[in-house]
Amino acid sequence: MSSPVLVVEGVRKRYGAHQVLHGVDLAVAPGEFVALLGPSGSGKTTLFACLTRLLEPDEGQVTVNGRPVTGTRGRGLAAARREIGMVFQQYNVAERLSALDNVLAGRLTHQPTWRAALRRFPDADRRAALAQLRLVGLEALAAQPAGTLSGGQQQRVAIARALAQQPRVLLADEPVSSLDPVAAEGVLSTLSGIAARDRVGVLCSLHQEHLATRFATRVVRLTAGRIVNPEPSNPAPQRSA
Amino acid sequence: MATDERLAAQQWPIVTRRWRAFGWIAALTTVYAVSWQLVGIDLGRAAEGLPRLLDWGARGWPPDFSNPQVLALRAAETVAMATLGTTIAAVLALPLAWLAADGISPSKAVAVPIRWWFNALRGIDSFIFALIFVAAVGLGPFAGVLGIGLHVWGSMAKLYAESMETANLRPFKAAVASGANRSKAFVFVLLPDVVRDLLSVTLFWWEFNVRASTVLGIVGAGGIGQMLKNSMDLLDFPRVVAVILVVLALVTAIDQVSALLRRRVA
Numbered sequence A: 001m002s003s004p005v006l007v008v009e010g011v012r013k014r015y016g017a018h019q020v021l022h023g024v025d026l027a028v029a030p031g032e033f034v035a036l037l038g039p040s041g042s043g044k045t046t047l048f049a050c051l052t053r054l055l056e057p058d059e060g061q062v063t064v065n066g067r068p069v070t071g072t073r074g075r076g077l078a079a080a081r082r083e084i085g086m087v088f089q090q091y092n093v094a095e096r097l098s099a100l101d102n103v104l105a106g107r108l109t110h111q112p113t114w115r116a117a118l119r120r121f122p123d124a125d126r127r128a129a130l131a132q133l134r135l136v137g138l139e140a141l142a143a144q145p146a147g148t149l150s151g152g153q154q155q156r157v158a159i160a161r162a163l164a165q166q167p168r169v170l171l172a173d174e175p176v177s178s179l180d181p182v183a184a185e186g187v188l189s190t191l192s193g194i195a196a197r198d199r200v201g202v203l204c205s206l207h208q209e210h211l212a213t214r215f216a217t218r219v220v221r222l223t224a225g226r227i228v229n230p231e232p233s234n235p236a237p238q239r240s241a
Numbered sequence B: 001m002a003t004d005e006r007l008a009a010q011q012w013p014i015v016t017r018r019w020r021a022f023g024w025i026a027a028l029t030t031v032y033a034v035s036w037q038l039v040g041i042d043l044g045r046a047a048e049g050l051p052r053l054l055d056w057g058a059r060g061w062p063p064d065f066s067n068p069q070v071l072a073l074r075a076a077e078t079v080a081m082a083t084l085g086t087t088i089a090a091v092l093a094l095p096l097a098w099l100a101a102d103g104i105s106p107s108k109a110v111a112v113p114i115r116w117w118f119n120a121l122r123g124i125d126s127f128i129f130a131l132i133f134v135a136a137v138g139l140g141p142f143a144g145v146l147g148i149g150l151h152v153w154g155s156m157a158k159l160y161a162e163s164m165e166t167a168n169l170r171p172f173k174a175a176v177a178s179g180a181n182r183s184k185a186f187v188f189v190l191l192p193d194v195v196r197d198l199l200s201v202t203l204f205w206w207e208f209n210v211r212a213s214t215v216l217g218i219v220g221a222g223g224i225g226q227m228l229k230n231s232m233d234l235l236d237f238p239r240v241v242a243v244i245l246v247v248l249a250l251v252t253a254i255d256q257v258s259a260l261l262r263r264r265v266a
């Protein structure tokens, strides 16, 4: 197995007296699609927030593609964050921006500030953003304000935005919770395709056990604030129903 | 044992609440009594003055609308003062609001002193600023523009910062999590989301400034207020009434325009 793109060691987080993460250890290799299972309230969203340091972990180290995420700030942190694409549980799309502009926001980190201010991205970036929208089946709605899209469509805009970033690691927090079964399978096979084809390490939290076993190359569980019982990895994802 | 004690414990808050109500009434009565004394309210003088006012009103009829082009020019001057002052304030307020906004500012260290600066500006009325600028740059609307600009700079920046803070910050945070710095995330993601709110705030202050600048003439800062002051000094009541009517029409018109524009951007 090639060396991991995402390494998490001993991440702890607590809210007041409530210890949510008790020292999470986890490694994701390039091309792996790791499903993270865990009951509601077990701390999946908290863990994802700690991995990008939107939330400051109390303890522990996170490394992405060899770059430390923890213990850095400024440019070092930005450089590490650039390698991580994040699909949030609540999509977090900007409602008044078009779907395309939302996806372009994923390219923001690669642009100088004047381009961001004038909203003039290079053609190559615009083409890449449109290609991501096509991948999630929303090319026709590119110009529509994201706030007028359905929940499932917003979710797909959020996925396209994370992919536009061309990350080495993709974190997806329950990306299919608001989708119907057919759309859910579409999104998960897109994610597993990205892992397999682009050698991205994917960590994806899910509630449905059967989807996890079907699409993931490996399933891990978050129980009592730790990753437990990592099951033996599948050599290849099983795509059969 | 406990029943009586528990009952007593339940009744206790009712008793204290009654005492508290007495306390409030006593405090309010004191405030009004002291204020009455300090201001020197004299109903006798009001009774003497009222007929005089009525007499002036009667002498002011019919209003003197002669030289309408001068009236129009002064009214336009007032609107121009408000418009330029508001624009200056808006241009200065936007970057500082960004630097001061909680959770959005790229630096916490600058946010606090900037907020003190807002409060200092807000604490000094545009009337007082205008008074100072009349002394510094001379009589005329320019002093008024500077006065409005400075005072409203603080007020607008505060409201701008509030609209930014209460906006949905999740897309902004998502951009920051992707490695974009806060400036880029602000201009590309957050600003377009709040720009309508900011415009609405700006229009509100423009409308407010038109009303404020009708008064600024009294300290010599130009506009229609200056005409009011001059006519008043000459006891030219028909002119005073005419100017007051023009001010009313102007303010009403501006209110309508502002409301219309704000509905447009909402």
Ligand SMILES: Nc1ncnc2c1ncn2[C@@H]1O[C@H](COP(=O)(O)OP(=O)(O)OP(=O)(O)O)[C@@H](O)[C@H]1O
Residues within 6 Å of the ligand: A015, A018, A020, A038, A039, A040, A041, A042, A043, A044, A045, A046, A047, A089
């Ligand atoms: N800001 C906060 N302050 C206090 N407690 C919090 C905060 N955010 C989360 N928690 C608590 O931390 C625990 C983990 O929450 P988290 O959102 O990470 O769970 P989750 O596994 O993502 O759940 P779900 O599957 O419902 O999305 C919960 O008990 C929650 O109440």
Ligand SMILES: [Mg+2]
Residues within 6 Å of the ligand: A044, A045, A046, A089, A173
């Ligand atoms: Mg969650």
